[in-house]
Amino acid sequence: MRIGQGYDVHQFAANRQLWLGGILIEHERGLLGHSDADVLIHSLCDALLGAACLRDIGYHFPDTDPKYKGIDSKELLRKTMRLIDAKGYRLINCDCTICAQVPKLNPHIDQMRQCLAQIMQTDIDCVSIKATTTEHLGFVGREEGIAAYATVLIDNK
Numbered sequence: 251m252r253i254g255q256g257y258d259v260h261q262f263a264a265n266r267q268l269w270l271g272g273i274l275i276e277h278e279r280g281l282l283g284h285s286d287a288d289v290l291i292h293s294l295c296d297a298l299l300g301a302a303c304l305r306d307i308g309y310h311f312p313d314t315d316p317k318y319k320g321i322d323s324k325e326l327l328r329k330t331m332r333l334i335d336a337k338g339y340r341l342i343n344c345d346c347t348i349c350a351q352v353p354k355l356n357p358h359i360d361q362m363r364q365c366l367a368q369i370m371q372t373d374i375d376c377v378s379i380k381a382t383t384t385e386h387l388g389f390v391g392r393e394e395g396i397a398a399y400a401t402v403l404i405d406n407k
C-alpha cells in the first residue's frame with residue numbers, strides 16, 4: 251500500500267463560477283485559475299500522483315498549455331486515474347479537507363462525494379470530504395481564497 255498527500259490553493263475572483271469537488275456552487279465569486287480552478291480536485295490529483303510517485307498535476311497538465319485552458323477539472327481527475335491505473339494501482343480511499351470561510355459547504359458535501367466517487371469508480375464510502383473555516387484567520391479567513399488538502403491510499407491491483 252502507498253499513501254499520498256496533496257495541497258492546493260486558488261484565489262477568489264469576480265466573474266468566475268465556483269467549481270468545487272466537481273460541482274457548481276452558487277456564490278458571488280468563483281476561483282481564479284487556468285482551468286476551472288477546482289481546488290479540491292487539484293489537491294486530490296496531486297495526492298493520487300504522489301502516492302504513485304508520478305510527480306504532480308502541473309507536470310502532467312501544465313497551466314501554460316492552451317489545451318488545458320478552462321478545462322473541467324473532472325477531466326484532469328479522469329486522466330489522473332488512468333495514470334494510476336496504468337502504473338498498476340487502484341484507489342483504496344481518500345480523505346479531503348476544504349478550508350473555506352465562505353460559502354457554507356456542508357450542504358454540498360454529499361453531492362461532491364458522489365461526483366468524485368463516480369469519476370474514480372469507487373464506492374461513495376471511500377470518498378471522505380470535510381469542510382472547515384479557519385476562524386477568520388489567514389487568507390482563507392479573509393475570504394481571499396480556498397485551500398484544499400487530500401490524502402489517499404492506493405494499493406497494487
Ligand code: MG
Nearest residue numbers: 258259289292
Ligand atoms: Mg490548482
